[in-house]
Amino acid sequence: MLKYVAKRLLMAVFILWAVATIAFALTFLSGDPATLMIGDHWTSEQIASFREAMGYDRPLLVQYGDFLAGLPQGDFGVSVRQQIPVMDLILQRFPATLELTAAALFLIVFISIPIGVLSAVKRNSLADRVAMSGALFAQSVPTFWLGIMLILVFGVWLRWLPVSGRGTFLHLLLPAITLATFSTARIARLVRSSMLDVLGQDYIRTARAKGLPNWRIYYVHALRNALIPVITLLGLEIGGLLGGALITETVFAWPGIGRLTLQAIQARDLPLVQGVITFGALVFVLVNLVVDLSYSFIDPRIRHE
Amino acid sequence: MNDLRRRLVRSPVALVSVSILGLMLLLALFAPWVSPVDPGAIDIRTRLTPPSWMDGGSSDHVLGTDNVGRDVLSRIIHGARVSLFVGVATVLLGGIFGSVLGLIAGYFRGWVETVIMRLVDIQLAFPSILLAVAIMALVGPSMMNVVIVLSIATWAPFCRVARGQTLQVCNQEYITAAEALGLRDWTIMWRHVVPNIINPLIVVASFALATNIINEASLSFLGVGVPPSTPTWGGMLGEGRNYLRIAWWVSTLPGIALMLSVYSVNMLGDWLRDVYDPRIGD
Numbered sequence: 001m002l003k004y005v006a007k008r009l010l011m012a013v014f015i016l017w018a019v020a021t022i023a024f025a026l027t028f029l030s031g032d033p034a035t036l037m038i039g040d041h042w043t044s045e046q047i048a049s050f051r052e053a054m055g056y057d058r059p060l061l062v063q064y065g066d067f068l069a070g071l072p073q074g075d076f077g078v079s080v081r082q083q084i085p086v087m088d089l090i091l092q093r094f095p096a097t098l099e100l101t102a103a104a105l106f107l108i109v110f111i112s113i114p115i116g117v118l119s120a121v122k123r124n125s126l127a128d129r130v131a132m133s134g135a136l137f138a139q140s141v142p143t144f145w146l147g148i149m150l151i152l153v154f155g156v157w158l159r160w161l162p163v164s165g166r167g168t169f170l171h172l173l174l175p176a177i178t179l180a181t182f183s184t185a186r187i188a189r190l191v192r193s194s195m196l197d198v199l200g201q202d203y204i205r206t207a208r209a210k211g212l213p214n215w216r217i218y219y220v221h222a223l224r225n226a227l228i229p230v231i232t233l234l235g236l237e238i239g240g241l242l243g244g245a246l247i248t249e250t251v252f253a254w255p256g257i258g259r260l261t262l263q264a265i266q267a268r269d270l271p272l273v274q275g276v277i278t279f280g281a282l283v284f285v286l287v288n289l290v291v292d293l294s295y296s297f298i299d300p301r302i303r304h305e
Numbered sequence: 306m307n308d309l310r311r312r313l314v315r316s317p318v319a320l321v322s323v324s325i326l327g328l329m330l331l332l333a334l335f336a337p338w339v340s341p342v343d344p345g346a347i348d349i350r351t352r353l354t355p356p357s358w359m360d361g362g363s364s365d366h367v368l369g370t371d372n373v374g375r376d377v378l379s380r381i382i383h384g385a386r387v388s389l390f391v392g393v394a395t396v397l398l399g400g401i402f403g404s405v406l407g408l409i410a411g412y413f414r415g416w417v418e419t420v421i422m423r424l425v426d427i428q429l430a431f432p433s434i435l436l437a438v439a440i441m442a443l444v445g446p447s448m449m450n451v452v453i454v455l456s457i458a459t460w461a462p463f464c465r466v467a468r469g470q471t472l473q474v475c476n477q478e479y480i481t482a483a484e485a486l487g488l489r490d491w492t493i494m495w496r497h498v499v500p501n502i503i504n505p506l507i508v509v510a511s512f513a514l515a516t517n518i519i520n521e522a523s524l525s526f527l528g529v530g531v532p533p534s535t536p537t538w539g540g541m542l543g544e545g546r547n548y549l550r551i552a553w554w555v556s557t558l559p560g561i562a563l564m565l566s567v568y569s570v571n572m573l574g575d576w577l578r579d580v581y582d583p584r585i586g587d
Contacts, residue, residue, distance in 0.1 A: 011426070018427045022436075029443050036443070136575060140568035142519045144526050144539075145560035148546055152557070156550050236429075243432030247523055251546075261435065262527065265442040273439055285430055 008292055012285045017068075019281035023274040024067050028060070037080055037268050054080070067274075076275030081267050086275035090257065096166055097256030100248070101241050103176035104183070108237070112184045113223070113230075116191025120199060121218055132192065138185035143244050147178040147251035164253035175252040179244050183237045190233055194226040201225075228298065235291035239284045312580055319576040322569035329566055333385040340379035341367070344536045348374035353552045369554045371545060377554060380536040381562050387448070387537045388566060391521040394452045396513045399459025404506055406460070407467025412475060412494055422468065425461045433458035434520055441529040448531050451524060455517050466509050470502035504581040511574030515567045522563055538563045 027033045034051035042050075051057050055066070070076065076086035115135075119128040154174060155163030162171050198204065199222055207217045245258035253259070257276060264272035313319050332339060352374040355362045362369065368377040410421040437454045444450050474480065475498070483493045522539030524530030531537050533544075538559040545555030 014423070015427055015430045019431060026439055026443060029440065136571055137568060140515065140571050141564050142522055142560065142567070144523060145542060145556075145563065148542065148549065148556055148560070152549055152553055156553075239430070239432045243434040246432075246435060246438065247527070250527065262438070265439055265529070268442065273442075277435065277439060280432060280435060281430055284432070288430075 005293065008289055012289050015285055016071075016278070016282060020068065020071055020274075020278045021064075023277040024064060026277075027270050027274065032056075033270055037270060071278070076278065077271035079264075079269055079272045081269045081272075086272050089260065089272065090275055090279050093255060093257045093260045096254060097242075097245055097249070097258060099166075099172065100175055100179060100245060100254060100256060101238075103172050104180040104241060105234075107176055107180040108184045108187055108234075111180075112187035113191055116188045117195055117218060117223060119188070119192040120195035121214075123196065128192075132189065135185040135188045138181050139189075141181065143178060143182060144247045144251055146181055147174070147248060150174045150178060151251070166255055175248050175254050178251070179241060179248045182244065183240060187230060187233060187237070191226065191230055194229050195222060198222045198226045224298070228295065231291055231294070231298065235288045238287045242280050242284065309580065316576055318572055322572040322576070325565055325569040326573070329385050329562075329569075330389060332382050333389045336383045336386055340376075340382040342376045342379050344375060344379040344383040345534070346375060350374065353548065353555075355552070356554050356558075368558050369552070371541070371555045372548050372552070375536075377541075377558055380541055381538070381559050383536040384538040384541065384559060385562065385566075387525075387531055387535060388518050388521060388563065391448070391451055391455065391531075392514050392518040395455040395459050395517045395521075396510050398452065398456035400463050400506070400510050400513065402456070403460030403463030404467040404502075407464035407469075408471050408494060408498065408502070410464070411468040411471025412490070412498065418468070421464065425464050428458075428461040434523060437520065437524060438527060438529055441524055446529060446532045448535070451521060451530050455520055455524075458520065459513050459517060462509055462513065463506060466505055467502060470505055471498055474498050474501045508574060508578045508581060511570055511577055515570040515574065518563070518567055518570065 032051075034047050034054065034056050038047060038050055048057075055063060067077075074087045076090075078084065079086050079089055082089065115131050119131045122128050151163040151174065154161045161174055162168075163174065165171060195218075204217060204222060207221045212221075242258070245254075245256060246261055247258070248254065249256045249258035250262050257280070261273070261276045261280075263269075264276060313323065348370075351363070351366065351370050352372055354366050354370040354374070356369040356377075357364050357367045359369075366376050366378070368381065370376055371380070406421050406424075410418040437458055440454050440457075441450060444454075480493065480497060483497055488496075521530060522537065522542070525537040525539030526543040528540075528543060530539060533540055541559040542556045542563075545552070545557075545559070548555055
């Protein structure tokens with residue numbers, strides 16, 4: 001087990017290094033980062049002094065070394081536009097994204113699992129068919145369009161809910177639904193197929209033969225075993241949620257990391273772009289590390305020798 | 306192939322999705338001839354005209370006009386070109402690249418496999434839309450850049466599935482037999498492995514197509530995709546969003562076209578998966 005944890009940790013560090021390197025390389029993708037950031041309206045002397053101030057005149061390897069050395073301390077440099085350390089900006093916005101993502105995860109788990117279980121138990125019934133076509137449909141609705149439609153219906157026409165900003169529980173409702181819809185549909189479909197696999201197993205027949213009530217068979221014996229692939233996908237969905245937050249936060253003017261990212265990209269604030277990309281990968285890698293390590297607790301049959 | 310056609314005719318769901326996609330494809334191909342007016346024609350006097358069935362609507366613009374008086378229907382028809390072209394091109398590029406790498410990883414094993422699969426891990430450890438937006442903002446909006454960036458975001462799942470399938474196929478006796486006969490590696494891969502791993506890859510391709518149609522629209526919506534001079538569904542949605550309170554149709558209608566296309570592709574993908582592997586479908 002210890003060896004497995006060590007191996008997974010090493011892998012996580014390797015992936016983070018690779019992502020950080022890609023983020024670093026992005027800076028130089030367009031040629032001269034100084035010109036890219038402050039535009040063509042400046043004189044060449046001004047650009048040169050900016051280049052020197054940012055350290056872009058140093059050898060590439062030295063810059064790369066400095067960049068990597070700063071990572072363990074969370075030092076991504078200073079935002080060019082706002083003149084605030086990148087990490088401070090990220091930490092300022094992180095709670096908003098955490099709140100939105102947590103609300104979306106809550107919706108995903110508490111809607112998709114009951115629907116998936118019901119569909120599997122009542123396989124091929126009308127309810128199953130409606131639920132599964134609905135799920136496929138929900139998977140086909142683009143996030144930003146769903147957000148706009150919710151704003152149109154609940155904000156503009158009915159005037160029931162606020163459509164932008166953060167604050168009360170009501171502010172959270174529409175963005176959370178928007179962010180959760182795609183993953184909810186995807187997970188409901190996976191719960192159904194995973195449950196169907198498990199319901200065919202011998203130990204379910206044993207449970208039935210013992211005369212256990214149905215709800216106990218479905219929710220205690222079957223669901224627990226069906227959850228392993230679901231939890232894996234949930235971990236991977238975190239990455240999707242981070243990407244989805246970019247769009248959802250833009251549509252609802254939600255002051256989180258996603259909106260910060262888009263603003264950084266539009267303002268060509270390269271240190272900030274590098275920072276949010278690496279930070280996003282860090283969150284994703286950590287979540288998936290926890291997910292991998294949790295398998296043996298959920299299913300004692302899985303022991304990493 | 307004949308079997309596939311026979312099953313297609315029998316399945317109403319698949320038939321409907323193929324029809325919708327066929328219609329979209331025809332509209333895209335013949336856009337300059339079927340769209341009522343020039344999609345770029347600006348007419349400030351008729352700006353924000355509602356669709357023809359509403360009060361104030363006009364039969365000149367069946368689906369209304371946008372904030373500078375451009376015809377929404379013509380722009381939706383032309384938008385189909387970008388969505389389908391980018392979708393198909395990225396799935397072909399990314400799909401072939403990923404599948405070939407997966408095939409190589411699964412066939413040769415060893416350090417080649419380790420390197421390729423670590424690359425897949427890195428790619429998957431990354432919200433692809435985030436990377437796509439970042440790269441697009443740096444390299445500038447163009448159709449070519451969108452295709453390249455989304456192809457990069459597409460290859461990893463193909464690689465993973467191709468490797469898994471290749472590993473299974475290589476355990477079969479006919480591969481051992483082919484090796485014993487002294488066939489070259491490339492001949493075995495091309496003639497004996499590829500035909501046996503292609504079906505699951507087609508299923509992956511259908512879902513990747515749906516994802517990339519959405520991703521292209523997302524990039525255009527955020528203003529970092531195809532240049533605004535070309536009509537795209539995502540771009541129309543992004544522009545129309547600012548007029549939501551007074552002109553709902555500008556961003557609602559292109560979204561319906563987008564959703565219908567993606568839904569059809571997803572339904573087709575689902576159906577294909579059931580046909581190729583009835584086990585997974587259950």
